[in-house]
Amino acid sequence: MFDTSRIPTGPFDTWLWWLLILVVVALLFSLQALETAVEGAWPHQRRDNEYIPGARGVKGAWALAAILLIPAGVAFIGIIGVLIWRDIDYPDGFMLGGWLLALGWVLFLLFGLNIGGMGRILGTLGMLGPLAIAFILIAANFILIITLRDILPAWDIVREAIQNGIHSLLPFIEFDSGS
16 A cells, blocks of 8 residues: 555664554553543542533543543554564554544544644534544454454464563573473
């Protein structure tokens, strides 16, 4: 689809390293944004009594969308790691799940953090706005987790690779091969 051979990768042998770094950093910085969007930035905004009775479910809908970002991001990081490790072709779910995750992530940050006043637009929809974002993230989670399960090798191979990697970094550590 895209010719990635012209992208400079620096010391890394594939552009997936840069994508992995980008997703990890974005997930780390998003954790605070998730809390801010769900709980409010200031203590006086964290009271539940400020919502009118019909709008109290909005906070729960935002919390659902926030919670769905984390497993999708971790599954995407896992897929990238396996692609780098095993040097295999990109599975179909990698691109589709990645695009759905990116769309849900951007929508959540734009509307949840009220960047540029966008939160007021989604606020007119009540619970439907955050639930629509949550639906996109549910689809991303489903696709990414299924894709990760498909490309991940048997647990014995993963455990052996982890032990070999740790042993090459820390040769003085011994592993019990019986467990």
